[in-house]
Amino acid sequence: MSKIVKNIIALSISSALSISTVSSVNAATYQLVDKGETTNQKYTYAQHQNESGDMAISGTSNYNFPVQFQYLDDDDFVSIQIFAANNYQIVHELDNIEDPDALKAGNPTANDLAWVIKWLQNTSTGKGINIEYQKVGDTVAMTNIGSITQDFTLWDTTFEGTDTLTRSTIDIISGITNDGMYYGTATAPYLPSETFTDTNDIEHIFWLREHGLRGFYSYDQGTQIYQIPPFETGYGGGTSSIMDVNDAGIAVGFSSYKLNQTYSDFIENESNGCADPDIVPATMTLAACIANVQLSSGITPYHTMALKATLNPNGTPVVEQLGLLVTPHEDDERTYSSYALAINNNGVAVGYADGFYDETVTEPEEDERRVYYNALGSLENYKFAVVYKNGDVIDLTGDHADKGSSIAYDINDAGIAVGYIEKTVSGKLVQQFFYTDTNAPSEQINMVTPDGFFAGSDSSAHAINNSNIIVGEGEIETHNESTSNPRRTAAFVYDMNNDIFTNLNETIPCSIRLTYDIIEARGINDLGVISATAVIKANRRDAQGNVMLDNNGEPLTEDVVRAISLEPTPDDSEVCSAEEEEEKVERKGASVSSTGLLCIMALFSLRRRFFKVSYFK
Template sequence: MKYKLLAAAVFAAITPQVQGATPYVLEELGNLDYAKHAYVTDANEAGQAVGMAQGVFNIVIDIAELDFESSAMTTAYRNRERVFENRDEEITFTLDDIENGNINGDAQQFLQDFLREYYASSLYQKISGGRVSEFNIAVEYNDSTQERVIYDVEHPDYDGGLTRSVENILTSIAEDGVKAGWGSAPYTKIQFTEDGETESETHYIRDFTRRGFVMTNTGERVDLMPTEATYGGISGAYNIVQVSDGYLVVGETSVSIASDSQESLDESCDGEKVPVEVCHESYVTSGSRPLYNRHATMWRLDNALNVIETVDLGLGIVPDEDEQKRAWRSTALAVNENEIAVGYSVVRYRDGDSIRQYPVYYKDGDVVEFINEYDYLSGGRAVAINNSNIITGYASKNIENTARNKFFYHNVATGETIFPTDFFKSSSVVATDINDNGLIIGQGEVETSSSASRRQEAFIYDINKDTFTNLNDLLPCFANDGESSFPYVVAEAISISNDGTVYGTATKTVDKRDAQGNVVVDANGKVEQESVVVSVKLKYNAEGVAEKCPEKAQETYERQGASFGALGLLLLPLVAIRRRFFK
């Protein structure tokens, strides 16, 4: 567990969904009424939590900027018609309807899908973090769930509301409620005329793609500026810890620009075909040819959130002259009160010339690798550290000719790294947090199918007892009526307090709602159902006893857990996708 000082703040508990004599009692943290899914990203000892909402209803689309006669739009519409035909249904809207402002739930979903499909083009409005990722809202779970606006702004083109063109990420919360995270700048419209053309076109640009920040309880934001800020720079805050004289925040920042990438940018970004800002961002966000050297960083802040010191935690290699032409990366994901940070970095692979990425920790100016490169593949993360300097995370291993993640814990004092037994041999399992009592949580695959997206569930592991348990086995078999199956499947365990309280995400079945938030009914007028993701709190019950579920209830539970459909993409090991929000 990222170090959590004791505090007097009290978290107002939400009415429990289930009361029972099991080891854990599940409570929903509550979602915004204008979003479908809810996720938790961190919680403190006082019970305050932060997270995000996805599936936001009624995102405003700037219809005036869409060309309804373009091949892109008409092709997308024909493809959507075929989707309806395959369901033996007639499409419920036309492009003329949309252009005239008559937009129903199906049309709203069509527009959102269209804009996500063309996310990479600067000619289209932005409402997501990428082609396949939904727009998200940063939320704080307190007396009630509330949205926290980070970098977004209100604009008349969106009915005077927020542009919804930014990424909003709260990654961590300190014991007094001060939060850390990162976000992107809102997109703005500019007119650009391509070289040789006479008519201008609208393009969408932004000032930066990722900037770290800390935020007070009242929503006041303090930016953590990147060391190298040319073309916007990059910084991210992934964990905050309260200490006696202020706060420690760890993450990453751009520290310099790779010469090869700079040379390529200078040659390509001439402003003839697209705005130079658009070209610059293509280099900033490039995964194949990164622009920036990004280093793990620790910021020291005083109690007023003034940045006192910015510490470069280093890189796991010392690049030679040729290697200095390329960009390299290290990142810190968590820190404890002893100022030991953990994360990942590039390192020398088996002491040769090759460079790979492995979990590391940062201590006293050193970048320390501790995973055996001969047993484990490149990749993995060290994600959390407790006050006894026990690190947890995961590394990748070749099992049955497939790369699988396996969780570990590492003792800094002894140098020992342990990979406990988990769900089964070929299950990919990742850890997400550890508390001061040696309890590790995370999630792993619970089915042995050959599918690329196996169903996953949350676990808890006790270092002292060497016991590994599916958290769902510590919850009731039945709902409150004593007959229906328990309505939740806990897919992720994200944060664990010293008293054993676990925060995570679960799935449950609810009335289906469309992109405008309307309840969906079938041709017979029956309300349709769907699985959604909800943020949950699992309160530890020391007197509880695990129930042995009857075979019938267990079968129902398995079917429910396997019926996520498209939601399965949201429930992959999210420590790599969403939880710490690094790319």
Template sequence: MTRTKLFALSALTLALTSNTAQAAVYEISELASNEQGVQSVSVAIGEQGGVVSQVQFPFNPPIDIELLDLENNEALREQLNDPDAVAQGNISDEDLVILYNVLSGSDSPLTQKLGEVQSYIGDANGATEVTGFDQASTAFDGLTRSVNTLVYDINALGNAVGTGTAPYYKVNYTNDEGEQLTYLVRDFNQRGFVYLNDQVLPLLPPEDTLGGRSAARGIADNLWVAGSVSTEAPETLAGQVSNCEDPEERGDQPVELCLQSVRNANSSNFQMRAALWKISNDGQIESLETFPLAFEPDEDSTTTFNSQANDVNSQGVGVGTAQNRVPHLNDRIRTMPAVFIDGQTNSLLLDKEDYTSGMAAGINDNGLVTGYGVRFVNGFERSKFFVYDINSETLTFPDDFFPGSSSLPRDINNNNVIVGDGEVDTVTGNGAVRRRNGFIYDHDSGSFQNLNDLIACDAPYTIVQANGINDNGEIAATAVVEKPKRNIAGEIEQDEQGNDIIESTVIAVKLNPVPGGDIEDCSDSEEKFERQAGGLSWLLLGMLGLIGWRRYRG
């Protein structure tokens, strides 16, 4: 994120220099979008305080009754409580749960497709959905709800960027045996977009065979957009497309289904390059610049190489990842942090012999870049976050929770304050997931702090990720809290005794600085100890990687 600098001292710095303890540094508010699905994570925050959140497993998905074929699907009828009511469109909460599990567990192109992730912009008082590339449904009122829409960043004016899938549509087909079948297909798998003036502007890639691929990860206030695009298709793709268009070659299937199979098989085989777009205020693409690889591949190489811009500042300098040959690894090719500037791709950490890979996550208008590098600590690979100053070409690795902790930065504001998360457990083994807590780091003062130490002692939350910070010091975070368990119908589940089932739930929250706030003394607070030390489902935290990475996903 890139914004105008508002003040020099962060809330963290003020807290650490105060001598009295009267109120916590931050108060927590839950986002309204948490009521839209089973779990949610925050992703970014704008200068006006609006938080981007991604909601996984949205409540009450619409069901296309025609595609269920209940007259002939005896196995499904036996699973339902009231199949006749379902056939009439009267679906109970119990049967909705059954239908959702059946549909989400099927890979058949004859089965209705339901999206798993929706994105919202809002706060505790309300949220606006960004529906991406979804379209009105012909089977029921509303949208198809067959897309995944992941918004990753928002600027000071409320403009956002993200990546989405195409909606599925029906293709009717009569096979060689005379069966009438309805297939579900879509036109592309991944496309970046800009959400501007309540409209979605698609970001098309230069190589768009079968839709190609593009992604948008970061946006500056002056509408520079960072992401990646497909620049070259696999050599065999043209022949496969030609076979689909030939009735003799494609077999007994519609051409749309054949092309979809080819698209899915080749989705990861496109050459992807970091890209920066410049967008006009009225929603026009003024320019698109793609960046070369940081090294020269062998002339006869057929390997797919990738780079991606994760963020961009108002000067049009992008940061992200790019593959490169690493000298201290015998020139093996690894993914390294990268800066995209003046048409060049410049890798970081190549001269740091301890580091084997990494990523640049964010850049501010002061030219400070934050990211992480991976190195071995006590025989285990650990990610350690860094700060790189483009102007002075200096690189520092701040101290985090402890030497063996893996730490990941998520965002940096124009006050040079970084937020992210890191491991707080010192013990690992047997494949266990080490607990993570959100952190805040003030680069100017060198202050590093666990965000759980800056909220009230009796707060029922554990901050496990800090995903975004604006120049007002407001933080978009992800927390774990004990809540009643809800099913896909949004109903609270109960045990055999009729009691609500309570579980650890991942939710999106906003941390609001408290004027005059200070770190509370929780030495006598048993609740504080229990909240930070145990009682949480850390397996659930492993799911955060599915939707919670700010700008990182490919």
């Protein structure tokens, strides 16, 4: 289908949506398509889908994680039992260890398997950051093609002598182009090393991987997968990522481009560093030492640079750096990074980059101010939404006074960028979704922040199509939030042309509004189809994936998040009754696990405030 025809179709959809929203905010204007329950993961959430309806999906909370019990000893099993005994009363839906003997034999109950996984992941016990213990990845790439959702295995591999994947990788398909190219970011698996004997004749096995994050792309649904080589690979292999690809096969993302001086100094230190002979080779290998520093030190290994890559079927992408927003003082050793998150068909990209508090600085001091107190009261580096255009990195924020950080997530072919910006409203720092025209001269660029669900509601725009229809999510609750009690969110659609903001939960048929609570919209294509994530009730499953039953033999249920698609449909003038709307409010208020779900979603950047690219490092 030609671009002109697609734009005409999208424009007609946009007009229909606007008219229906004006006539009745409760009218059904979207058909909801559930992308389906998977057999291997509890949660799925939408990334993006192309105009053929192929969707990229991410899955988390794997069932039946393949714990390699042969690498655990008696002290480890004692530690697991102590860990469970100390925590089972505060962990929802888990009991104390049920069968210690079966656990030691490598045949645990579902309850006990769940504790082993938590113990392996836990950083307070040290196992989650200890290279001598198995690693849990728990982020799976998935696709929905022709209504079938299935795992998309990238570089994960099976344990030697088995057909069991390690499930130690972090795999994310960012999207699928209209001509079927898959792209995203993934890691190599953690695998057990050969036995290493230290100078005290103690044997060790280290869990190591060949590389961390790598941007990837595939023209043939994964048969041949190509990497984006990082600019800097020292001391750990570097990192790279692909976040978006336009119709011409031009990709954007980011890559390591420089070693963090503190990180390299730590590794090269001859006293307690990896260059100390009492550590390497006395107690471990160099590869193990570097991995240990990455996991346990908390030091960011690399400076990161936004990249552009011209992809080709030969697997030899032409990669170039897009630059930084600021040029730091030559003696400033703090990390300075930039990220490109989206690119339009005119080759203009957007994202964000580290910057200074004072946007007018041209000759910075060595300690030029670059931190502020965010909405959670913590110090955070300033990062500003930017556009990468004609070789320049342009700040979209304008005057930095009374503002915090900002991110631009998407840009359409007309040059309209969307994202969020932190602004001071009534003395409080609030995240507000914005749109801005990147075609304006840099000194005239203006971020427009439309009204959201209520004054003070944090919101973020994740995507915009070529009809200027924007999607994202915003807070719908007003209580003072905390990490243990976050505010609930709802997905929205915003018609920029007519300044109409709509809760997407009010655009689906009344008959399913009690079933699906749409909390986030991640993407919208030029046919107006929205990729979103909803909370639904599903059969509760244990750590082995088995459906759990109550005392009467009936399946227990729980709230989970599910990837969905919203397809525009003609307005049928259906209006939900006041009783139906009230019932939905009561149902949502009574949800036992909604707070837990929000906390889980925060970890996977399903909420604006917790979007941390550092998660990928």
